[in-house]
Amino acid sequence: MSNPFAQRLQEVYPAMAIEDIQTERAAQHYVVLGINYKLVFRFARNEYRANRLAYEARTLLPTVSRAANLPVPVPLYESLERLEPVLAFIGYERIDGEPLWPEIVESLAGTEEETRLADRIGGFLQSLHTVQLEADLPEPEESEELQQLSDERLKDVMRRQLFPVMSKTLQAQAEIDLEAWAESEKKSAKMLIHGAFGPAHLLWDAEYEQLAGVIGFGSARLGDPAIDFAGILSGYGSSFFEKCLAAYGGDAGLADRARLYAKILLLREALYGAEEGDADVLAYGLEAYATSHSG
Secondary structure, eight states: OOOHHHHHHHHHOTTOOOOOEEEOSOOSSEEEEEETTTEEEEEESSHHHHHHHHHIIIIIHHHHHHHOSSOOOOEEEEEOSSOSTTTOEEEEEOOOOEEOOHHHHHHTTTSHHHHHHHHHHHHHHHHHHTOOOSSOOOOOOTTSOGGGSOHHHHHHHHHHHTGGGSOHHHHHHHHHHHHHHHHHHHHSOOEEEOSSOSGGGEEEETTTTEEEEEOOGGGOEEEOTHHHHHHHHHHHOHHHHHHHHHHHTOOHHHHHHHHHHHHHHHHHHHHHHHHHTOHHHHHHHHHHHHHHTTO
C-alpha cells in the first residue's frame, strides 16, 4: 500500500480492512481520507493541528455532539500519542450527505422545507453557542491561519498586501470596515463558534430533504456568534440569513455584526489569494468586496 496515511492507519489498526481509499474535499490544515465510503480520517499537517485534533477528539466534538440537534463527527479512532504530522489522526463514521450548496437553498425558497431548514440551522447554532467547554482551546501558533490573527495584526497584513492593489476609494472603505470590526471584536461576548460555517460544512440529505449533519470543526474557537451568521449570509444571501437569524432569536445588533463580518470574510478571501499567490482568488475577493459596497 503506497499511500503513507493508509499505511499509518494499518500500523495503528492492523485489523482494519482497507478496500477503497477516497480523497475527500480539500482541507487547508488537514489531510482527509475516506475509507471504504464509511469512515473519514483527518491527519494533521503540523504540530499545532495535531494538538487541535487531540482537543477535538477528547473535548470539543464529544461535548458538541451531546448538545447539538444535528449529527456531528464523533471520533471512534485515534492516534494521538505522538502529536506530529502524518502520525496524529482521528477518525469517525462518515455522515452521508452532499454540501448544502446555495442552489439547493434557492430551490426551497418560499416553501415549508425552507422554513424547517432555517429552524434547524438556527437551532443548531443556538445549541452550539451555549456549549460550555471543560478545557480551553489550544492557543494558535504565530504562523497559524489568518482567521486566528489578532485584529491589529490582521489589519496590518491587509494594509501591506491588499491596499497596494486596491483603489483609493476601496482602501478608505476597508479602513472603515476594519476599524469597525476591531471595535466589535473588543465589545462582543465570546462563545463557542464553528468558525467556518457555510455550504461546505452543512450536509444535505437530498432523499429526505433535510440537514444530515454539520462537519468541519477544525476552526472552532471562542468568538462572536455573528461570525457563524456571516457564513450563512455569505453562502446563502440575505433572505435565508434573516430566516436563520429569526429562528435563532438574534437581535439587530447580531445582524449588523454579521453583515460587517461578511465583508471582512471577503477581505480575508482576497488576502488568502495574495498570500498563496492565487491571482484568481485575490481578484474574486476584491471584486466581491467592492460589490458588497456598491449596493
